[in-house]
Amino acid sequence: MTSLATTEAEASARAEPRSSGRLVMASAVIVLVAWVLVPIYLLVVNALGSVAAVTAWPKALVPEFDLASLAFFANYAGVPRALLNSFLVAGLTMVLSIGLGAPAGYALARFRFPGANLFRLAVLMTRAFPLPLLALPLTVLFIRVGLDDTIIGLALVHTTLAMPFAVLIMASLFMSIPEELEEAAWTLGCSRLSAFRKVVLPLALPGIAAAGIFAFVISWNEVFAAAVLTIENKTLTAFLLQSLDVSPLPLKFAGGAVLIVPALLFLFAVRKYLFSLWGIANR
Amino acid sequence: MMRRKQGTMIALAALTLAFSVAGRAEAQGLLFWSTQAKPVEETQKMRTEVLGGFGKPVDYYGNDAGPFFTRIQAELKAGKGTIALLGGLHGELASLSSDLVDLKDVLSATGDAKINPTLVSLGTYGTAEQKYLPWMQASYVMAANKEALQYLPAGADVQKLTYDELIAWGKAMREATGSPKIGLPAGPKGLLHRFFQGYLYPSYTGSVVTKFRSPEAEAMWNAFKMLWEEINPASTNYGFMQEPLLTGEVWVAWEHTARLQDALNQKPDQFVTFPAPAGPAGRGFMPVVAGIAIPKTSPNVEEAKALAAYMLKPETQIATLRATSFFPVVEVTLPDDMPAAVKMSGATVAAQSAAPDAKPSLLPVGIGGLDGKFNKVFIDTFQRVVLRGQDVRQVLDEQAATLKDIMTESKAPCWAPDKTSEGPCPVE
Numbered sequence: 001m002t003s004l005a006t007t008e009a010e011a012s013a014r015a016e017p018r019s020s021g022r023l024v025m026a027s028a029v030i031v032l033v034a035w036v037l038v039p040i041y042l043l044v045v046n047a048l049g050s051v052a053a054v055t056a057w058p059k060a061l062v063p064e065f066d067l068a069s070l071a072f073f074a075n076y077a078g079v080p081r082a083l084l085n086s087f088l089v090a091g092l093t094m095v096l097s098i099g100l101g102a103p104a105g106y107a108l109a110r111f112r113f114p115g116a117n118l119f120r121l122a123v124l125m126t127r128a129f130p131l132p133l134l135a136l137p138l139t140v141l142f143i144r145v146g147l148d149d150t151i152i153g154l155a156l157v158h159t160t161l162a163m164p165f166a167v168l169i170m171a172s173l174f175m176s177i178p179e180e181l182e183e184a185a186w187t188l189g190c191s192r193l194s195a196f197r198k199v200v201l202p203l204a205l206p207g208i209a210a211a212g213i214f215a216f217v218i219s220w221n222e223v224f225a226a227a228v229l230t231i232e233n234k235t236l237t238a239f240l241l242q243s244l245d246v247s248p249l250p251l252k253f254a255g256g257a258v259l260i261v262p263a264l265l266f267l268f269a270v271r272k273y274l275f276s277l278w279g280i281a282n283r
Numbered sequence: 284m285m286r287r288k289q290g291t292m293i294a295l296a297a298l299t300l301a302f303s304v305a306g307r308a309e310a311q312g313l314l315f316w317s318t319q320a321k322p323v324e325e326t327q328k329m330r331t332e333v334l335g336g337f338g339k340p341v342d343y344y345g346n347d348a349g350p351f352f353t354r355i356q357a358e359l360k361a362g363k364g365t366i367a368l369l370g371g372l373h374g375e376l377a378s379l380s381s382d383l384v385d386l387k388d389v390l391s392a393t394g395d396a397k398i399n400p401t402l403v404s405l406g407t408y409g410t411a412e413q414k415y416l417p418w419m420q421a422s423y424v425m426a427a428n429k430e431a432l433q434y435l436p437a438g439a440d441v442q443k444l445t446y447d448e449l450i451a452w453g454k455a456m457r458e459a460t461g462s463p464k465i466g467l468p469a470g471p472k473g474l475l476h477r478f479f480q481g482y483l484y485p486s487y488t489g490s491v492v493t494k495f496r497s498p499e500a501e502a503m504w505n506a507f508k509m510l511w512e513e514i515n516p517a518s519t520n521y522g523f524m525q526e527p528l529l530t531g532e533v534w535v536a537w538e539h540t541a542r543l544q545d546a547l548n549q550k551p552d553q554f555v556t557f558p559a560p561a562g563p564a565g566r567g568f569m570p571v572v573a574g575i576a577i578p579k580t581s582p583n584v585e586e587a588k589a590l591a592a593y594m595l596k597p598e599t600q601i602a603t604l605r606a607t608s609f610f611p612v613v614e615v616t617l618p619d620d621m622p623a624a625v626k627m628s629g630a631t632v633a634a635q636s637a638a639p640d641a642k643p644s645l646l647p648v649g650i651g652g653l654d655g656k657f658n659k660v661f662i663d664t665f666q667r668v669v670l671r672g673q674d675v676r677q678v679l680d681e682q683a684a685t686l687k688d689i690m691t692e693s694k695a696p697c698w699a700p701d702k703t704s705e706g707p708c709p710v711e
Contacts, residue, residue, distance in 0.1 A: 132353070136357055140357045140360045140361045143361035143364075144361055224349070227347075231365055242346055243321050243323045243326055247322040
């Protein structure tokens with residue numbers, strides 16, 4: 001009996017450093033998860049709550065389902081249209097930044113050419129100027145060439161904003177795929193293009209998708225350019241955000257939910273690409 | 284598997300492109316580009332209840348000042364516009380005044396509507412042209428939770444308060460409840476600069492610009508420091524006072540009537556409104572005027588003018604009041620079923636401007652694009668004197684130099700309550 005107790009005590013003593021490490025790990029995980037989830041929880045509870053529940057404290061654990069605040073947005077003229085615009089602009093931004101960013105990233109990763117560093121810097125420079133500063137001349141130009149108030153025009157601006165990330169993510173992505181694989185494909189009869197298509201692309205696809213998702217999120221969240229460059233074709237963010245910060249609290253929460261839920265659903269749908277990017281990085 | 288995914292991607296891209304091209308073809312209504320009625324509920328009411336009666340489709344958008352100005356300036360520069368009509372405050376439209384269409388003919392076409400003549404003359408910016416038509420007006424008043432009334436100092440009438448009584452009241456509330464119960468909208472979205480320009484300065488000095496650094500102003504800032512002791516420190520985060528009033532965080536607040544309406548409408552029995560306090564020089568207050576203007580690049584000036592005239596009809600003005608809590612600029616008889624906020628603040632705005640010691644103070648006139656810098660002078664002074672506790676005399680002298688530069692640069696003559704001046708308004 002005593003011997004049993006001793007071994008147990010010994011076992012627990014040996015396990016102690018590991019379990020305290022685990023405790024730290026677990027609490028860090030909890031803090032990080034709460035960091036993300038608590039605001040979303042409060043947003044949802046308040047969006048679903050009645051007007052009185054929003055100013056009340058403490059919050060109910062399970063939200064009541066008073067849809068008055070959310071119903072307001074369903075009837076608010078232009079929300080479905082703006083939601084569609086947001087998806088179109090973000091989708092187009094995603095396609096454009098992959099279409100332009102992937103070749104640029106590939107070139108940076110595989111070729112040595114004069115000005116490569118300058119190019120890297122120049123791509124980053126597009127983020128160095130605040131948009132409100134660029135917006136006026138840009139709008140004048142867009143009005144003159146007829147790009148004003150079009151989804152393509154706005155997507156072009158958002159692509160410029162997403163480009164640095166797309167290029168740099170994809171450059172490091174292609175760098176992590178061994179050149180030898182590509183060379184082996186060449187010796188087996190592939191051209192540069194078909195080797196890229198058959199060998200490099202399948203390996204890089206999850207990473208490319210992740211860069212695309214990044215572009216999507218950047219476009220989804222951008223307000224200023226969207227508010228100035230479009231009028232009839234406003235994105236949801238531009239359409240709601242300016243009004244929301246001066247709206248009453250219940251509508252702020254409901255509008256916030258309207259803004260983030262589609263983006264969350266989208267991220268949820270494509271999450272496996274994001275995770276597989278980590279897979280590549282770990283290989 | 285991979286091929287199918289690629290196929291989906293390409294299909295998605297094609298679909299996006301098709302949609303984005305198709306989106307261009309949609310018909311457009313008259314575009315009403317505004318800085319007012321920005322909260323979503325107000326925008327909604329503007330669209331359905333106010334503009335719905337015009338008969339032709341109107342797209343109403345409420346914007347932040349940044350996008351508002353960038354967009355209209357871009358259109359003016361490009362010489363081609365989609366914005367038919369502008370709605371903005373007197374001070375906001377001032378910087379665009381040389382690019383606005385003369386609206387004199389609209390004024391004569393409004394027929395029997397009695398438009399407030401003072402406001403009409405404000406819309407000329409001192410030129411021979413009618414740059415904008417008055418659209419709606421508002422003011423800033425005080426609101427209090429009824430629980431606060433029991434702590435009023437003896438002999439004080441809440442409808443005829445003075446700043447000294449306000450300080451005493453705040454002290455009584457703080458001592459009774461353990462926390463300061465007066466709130467001011469001193470956050471980034473708040474309108475505290477208007478409190479200094481339209482309320483504190485006129486009440487203590489009878490001036491805004493001329494006596495900026497006078498001994499009276501020095502006494503005023505010292506009094507305000509005492510008031511700040513009784514003010515909830517969370518004030519530096521407040522934007523709209525209706526929220527802290529509703530939660531009970533704050534019991535007494537100064538705020539724009541439009542930014543109080545939620546509290547007054549939700550709990551009309553819980554709150555009272557009353558005129559701003561008086562100081563040694565009178566009861567300073569600031570009427571706010573919003574106007575409608577037509578930019579020279581408007582795609583359809585005739586229809587825009589028809590819409591401007593429609594906005595001045597008494598029925599439209601009442602609908603606008605219901606939508607925004609901004610008061611009419613034409614003579615109207617108000618129906619009895621108005622929302623609580625309108626009834627309460629309407630009576631208070633009237634009482635405030637009719638008070639025997641009333642000292643009306645206008646929004647800055649003629650300083651155009653320097654409006655932001657002008658406001659910053661007051662906010663900077665507040666931050667340095669009150670939040671950082673710097674020496675009042677020194678701060679006033681330094682900020683007065685900045686103020687003088689703004690006046691010289693804009694060449695703006697004095698506006699009420701300062702006495703009219705030849706040339707730029709002097710800072711003594």
